[in-house]
Amino acid sequence: MRVCVIGTGYVGLVTGVCLSHIGHEVICVDNNEEKVKILKSGQSPIYEPGLAELMKSSIEVGRLHFTSDLAAGVAHGDILFIAVGTPPLPTGESDTRYVEAVARGIGAHLDGGYKVIVNKSTVPIGSGDWVRMIVLDGIVERQKSLVTAGGGGVTTLEEIKADFDVVSNPEFLREGSAVYDTFNPDRIVLGSNSPKAIQMMKKLYEPLVNRGFSDDSNLPPVPVVVTDLNSAEMIKYAANAFLATKISFINEVANICDRVGADVTQVARGIGLDSRIGNKFLQAGIGWGGSCFPKDVSALIHTADDYGYEAELLKAAVNVNRRQRVITIEKLQHELKILKGKTVGLLGLTFKPNTDDMRDAPALNIIEQLNRLGARVKAYDPIVSQAGIGQGLSGVIVESDPEMLADGCDALVLVTDWQEFLQLDYRKMASLMNNPVMIDGRNFLDRQQLETAGFRYVGIGR
Numbered sequence: 001m002r003v004c005v006i007g008t009g010y011v012g013l014v015t016g017v018c019l020s021h022i023g024h025e026v027i028c029v030d031n032n033e034e035k036v037k038i039l040k041s042g043q044s045p046i047y048e049p050g051l052a053e054l055m056k057s058s059i060e061v062g063r064l065h066f067t068s069d070l071a072a073g074v075a076h077g078d079i080l081f082i083a084v085g086t087p088p089l090p091t092g093e094s095d096t097r098y099v100e101a102v103a104r105g106i107g108a109h110l111d112g113g114y115k116v117i118v119n120k121s122t123v124p125i126g127s128g129d130w131v132r133m134i135v136l137d138g139i140v141e142r143q144k145s146l147v148t149a150g151g152g153g154v155t156t157l158e159e160i161k162a163d164f165d166v167v168s169n170p171e172f173l174r175e176g177s178a179v180y181d182t183f184n185p186d187r188i189v190l191g192s193n194s195p196k197a198i199q200m201m202k203k204l205y206e207p208l209v210n211r212g213f214s215d216d217s218n219l220p221p222v223p224v225v226v227t228d229l230n231s232a233e234m235i236k237y238a239a240n241a242f243l244a245t246k247i248s249f250i251n252e253v254a255n256i257c258d259r260v261g262a263d264v265t266q267v268a269r270g271i272g273l274d275s276r277i278g279n280k281f282l283q284a285g286i287g288w289g290g291s292c293f294p295k296d297v298s299a300l301i302h303t304a305d306d307y308g309y310e311a312e313l314l315k316a317a318v319n320v321n322r323r324q325r326v327i328t329i330e331k332l333q334h335e336l337k338i339l340k341g342k343t344v345g346l347l348g349l350t351f352k353p354n355t356d357d358m359r360d361a362p363a364l365n366i367i368e369q370l371n372r373l374g375a376r377v378k379a380y381d382p383i384v385s386q387a388g389i390g391q392g393l394s395g396v397i398v399e400s401d402p403e404m405l406a407d408g409c410d411a412l413v414l415v416t417d418w419q420e421f422l423q424l425d426y427r428k429m430a431s432l433m434n435n436p437v438m439i440d441g442r443n444f445l446d447r448q449q450l451e452t453a454g455f456r457y458v459g460i461g462r
């Protein structure tokens with residue numbers, strides 16, 4: 001099928017690349033010319049495991065193209081994905097201006113043939129109808145300009161043909177395993193009131209539904225959940241709000257464990273084996289960050305508020321998370337007392353491993369708090385240190401290897417659970433430090449191993 005994906009960020013690029021890999025003809029559009037230039041040269045502007053390889057092979061077979069020309073993308077695609085960012089505003093609402101600009105642009109370039117417009121961006125509930133309205137506005141504006149210019153052959157607004165439907169198709173891709181998640185989905189959600197659009201979307205996803213690209217092709221087909229527009233949009237928010245609340249729950253339990261002398265990792269295992277609870281997303285630590293959980297939970301609270309409901313449970317999940325982010329500071333104060341004049345080294349900067357994404361990363365709050373308390377902050381991150389992304393960070397010295405990080409530190413804080421941190425030479429690192437203390441913000445390291453290496457080990461809730 002012929003597909004256009006508008007927005008080549010973490011979600012749009014993975015979507016475009018994976019759809020071309022399963023056999024579709026894809027054009028990816030981005031209004032950032034620099035980015036398009038990088039993409040055209042066959043390079044991925046983001047770090048996402050497996051993505052660059054798939055991108056290269058799809059470009060080689062001629063099924064994947066990049067452009068900054070929205071008109072060309074709209075003309076190509078029978079299915080048009082909107083995958084631009086919806087960052088949070090200071091009020092907690094989503095900033096939908098990019099979605100609006102794209103919807104208007106699609107309207108301005110629709111050529112008469114039937115199109116399915118798919119909302120992949122996480123948009124406030126009710127945005128499906130709003131996108132339809134903006135696309136229609138875009139069509140009207142173009143027709144008006146044609147009439148004014150005396151061209152186009154269309155003389156009245158009644159003659160406008162608008163043959164399109166809107167579908168909400170939320171993404172559930174985790175950064176760091178987005179390619180894997182695309183090929184091995186738990187479900188595909190399609191929200192629309194148009195049977196024709198749903199049919200086309202089912203055809204688009206058929207190779208994935210039939211497990212043609214799954215790690216295990218013997219699994220039963222992927223469930224396709226067909227709903228109305230609003231319910232599909234709500235599914236996205238509810239899924240992320242549930243997962244974020246689950247993490248805040250285990251973090252709260254960890255804080256109680258700390259006080260009563262229980263070990264939250266054992267508690268998580270003990271409750272996670274109950275199939276009604278499940279063992280995933282029960283890793284206690286310094287809390288959730290990234291481009292989705294914080295933004296989506298805030299947006300859902302905001303929407304509830306708009307409709308006269310106070311989402312108390314979600315507000316509590318956010319508050320627990322806010323407090324959790326600085327729990328490492330309390331632990332550092334407990335270990336080192338005065339932090340002024342001390343040097344603290346952070347192992348990891350990104351909001352989770354296997355990504356270069358720093359959006360709403362707990363590391364940023366920790367750096368800010370340590371700076372405020374007069375400590376010197378250094379950091380080492382497997383990706384940020386290499387990619388030179390660290391240049392934009394303030395209040396932190398980004399070191400190029402873990403031993404340089406340890407050198408002269410009064411304590412280390414493990415912020416991100418990168419696999420490579422399991423294999424560091426901790427004995428050597430301890431010998432380079434003023435004071436070998438390790439605050440393990442993700443309960444990721446082995447206490448015994450660290451203590452043998454000469455560290456005083458402090459976890460979260462254990």
Ligand code: UDX
Nearest residue numbers: 007008009010011030031032083084085086098121122
């Ligand atoms: C996505 C979703 O779309 C967002 O709603 C969801 O909650 C998280 O995932 P993400 O892929 O992270 O967002 O966005 P980002 O990495 O910021 O990329 C957006 C891309 O769209 C950028 O490349 C930007 O240049 C492009 N863009 C933006 C356009 O092409 N046109 C615009 O008008 C605006």
Ligand code: UDX
Nearest residue numbers: 172173174175247281282283287288289290292351352
């Ligand atoms: C999330 C959703 O999981 C995904 O379906 C999609 O909607 C996009 O948003 P992502 O933000 O990439 O994915 O990462 P995720 O793996 O969900 O982790 C989010 C945050 O929670 C990270 O900061 C992570 O460190 C933290 N986390 C996760 C925990 O603290 N404990 C856990 O047990 C799991």
